[in-house]
Amino acid sequence: MTPAARISAAIEVLDDIIARRRPAADALKDWGLSRRFAGSKDRAAIATLVYDALRRKSSSAFAMGDESPRALVLGMLASVRGLEMEEIAELCSGENHAPARLSEQEARNLITFDLDAAPDWVSADVPEWLWPSFSASFDTEAITEGQALAGRAPVDIRVNRLKSSRDKLLDDLAHLAPEPGAWSPDAIRFLPGPDGRGPSLQTEPGFFDGAFEIQDEGSQLVALLSGAEPGQTVIDLCAGAGGKTLALAALMRNEGRLFATDLDSRRLAPLHDRLARSGAANAEVRVPKNRGHEALADIMGQADLVLVDAPCTGSGTWRRNPDAKWRVRPGALAERIKDQAEVLARAAKLARPGGRIAYITCSVLPEENDGAVETFLGKHPGFAPVPLAEVLATGEGDFRLLARFATRFGLQLSPNRMGTDGFYLACVRRGD
Structure with a gap:
């Protein structure tokens, strides 16, 4: 699939998620089962597009002036992926399974992507009804905390002291660029790659041997x-x-x-x-x-x-x-x-x-x-x-x-x- 076709697919999956209020994992699974032509890399890329769009759902809808799945994906491409309007327009050609061409209003909104007048809950990408509780927890840092919770998560593992040590696992997993955790003496961290995903740790010999477990x-x-x-x-x-x-x-x-x-x-x-x-x-x-x-x-x-x-x-x-x-x-x-x-x-x-x-x-x-x-x-x-x-x-x-x-x-x-x-x-x- 082309990058543009993947964007169209992400819009389709988001439409299913929002319309039927269903978990993203279920919608993505059903989409993949009904489209056998999509390879594993395609499905992974589409999933990342969908999850990134959901992370910034409120802020994208506000900046784009539209809550549709298309608007959420376009807004995400600007705010999360950092694409310029011209780059997004090239992906939206309307040809070969690409999304339809940008409207003049969409192009203007992508250029400005203005959140200056957004309510705090929108800037934080937190559901409006939860904002009073959320802001009570974090006070002046509430918007920053909401934005952090809208980011991508690393993959952490816990070293099993019964079978290994952190130093040994850092050596064993060196090919995956591990980092020692900042707080837990048993933590090792793997940062997400450009595709938003971490390494496939469950295929490592140490996992099968019980040397570590995946745990935040x-x-x-x-x-x-x-x-x-x-x-x-x-x-x-x-x-x-x-x-x-x-x-x-x-x-x-x-x-x-x-x-x-x-x-x-x-x-x-x-x-x-x-x-x-x-x-x-x-x-x-x-x-x-x-x-x-x-x-x-x-x-x-x-x-x-x-x-x-x-x-x-x-x-x-x-x-x-x-x-x-x-x-x-x-x-x-x-x-x-x-x-x-x-x-x-x-x-x-x-x-x-x-x-x-x-x-x-x-x-x-x-x-x-x-x-x-x-x-x-x-x-x-x-x-x-x-x-x-x-x-x-x-x-x-x-x-x-x-x-x-x-x-x-x-x-x-x-x-x-x-x-x-x-x-x-x-x-x-x-x-x-």
């Missing part, structure tokens, strides 16, 4: 700061596919007891193979028999640490899932807040006297973060916040600089502040 550095960091130690009884209460379970196992050096469970048993399915590959020998997966079954009933009140990677809107991962931010609705936020209260109440029953709950989200919205912790503390007077200075005082490294990103009860990471996804962590302790 922010996710690694909040797991590390949760306070898991060798010999403890630790529970990963919302384990899902087990990214943080694997990180906890490595931090515990296979000493102690580690339990992983999730209310949705289907999400746990990949964890068994991942644990076997990682060499984690102290982890036990507890699969609930049904929605109301408590798979951890026999260890109530025994956990030194309960890690709650809570269900949330995922607003901190918009770099990786730009379509998700335009699909989330107020009702979904209210539902997630309800889920968070329920899982925290469950965690309270599992923690021993003196035990800790580490509450984590991949959200930047205060209602899901400090708000959830405040609600929990109000309903559970036997728990108190763990001071952030104590959370940061780990033997894994000097994390005192992170105190400048403190919230009322915890810590808010973000792409603009740290180059990570937007993770939140707060720890509370049950009284003796």
Whole structure:
């Protein structure tokens, strides 16, 4: 396919995404299945065009004066790809599957691409209804944070201490231009290429051997700061596919007891193979028999640490899932807040006297973060916040600089502040 034909295809896929309010991955998959002529490079290029257009959906629509899929793609070519109007016009010839020629108004808008009068939420590319919450979280840095969340994400891996070291993996993966992470001692980063994609790490021998897992550095960091130690009884209460379970196992050096469970048993399915590959020998997966079954009933009140990677809107991962931010609705936020209260109440029953709950989200919205912790503390007077200075005082490294990103009860990471996804962590302790 020619570059112009790929642009036409991206417009077509975007039309499907917007009209049917469906995930971008589903629309891209269906498009590829129905057009067998498109090779893997074509499909990858089209996907990058689609995701880049979704990243800047609001600002492109404002600058182009049009919310159509065509306008979003044209605006993205100017704002993200940095193409001049003349270059875009050459791609829009209307011939050989290229988009139709530019109108005079489109050409003028591409030349000026004026956002001077845009509302803040448009400049930040954040949904309008979420802007009050988003701006409350970041105050004067809200527009900059929104723009950072509209950027492309790097690919991070976590070195599995049970099988390798960061120095060894930096050597093993030198052909892929790795960089050591800035914060987590186990992080290695790969920057996206011109096509917006990182290297194919899952084909590397080290991945098959369990030497590393793909995991954002922010996710690694909040797991590390949760306070898991060798010999403890630790529970990963919302384990899902087990990214943080694997990180906890490595931090515990296979000493102690580690339990992983999730209310949705289907999400746990990949964890068994991942644990076997990682060499984690102290982890036990507890699969609930049904929605109301408590798979951890026999260890109530025994956990030194309960890690709650809570269900949330995922607003901190918009770099990786730009379509998700335009699909989330107020009702979904209210539902997630309800889920968070329920899982925290469950965690309270599992923690021993003196035990800790580490509450984590991949959200930047205060209602899901400090708000959830405040609600929990109000309903559970036997728990108190763990001071952030104590959370940061780990033997894994000097994390005192992170105190400048403190919230009322915890810590808010973000792409603009740290180059990570937007993770939140707060720890509370049950009284003796």
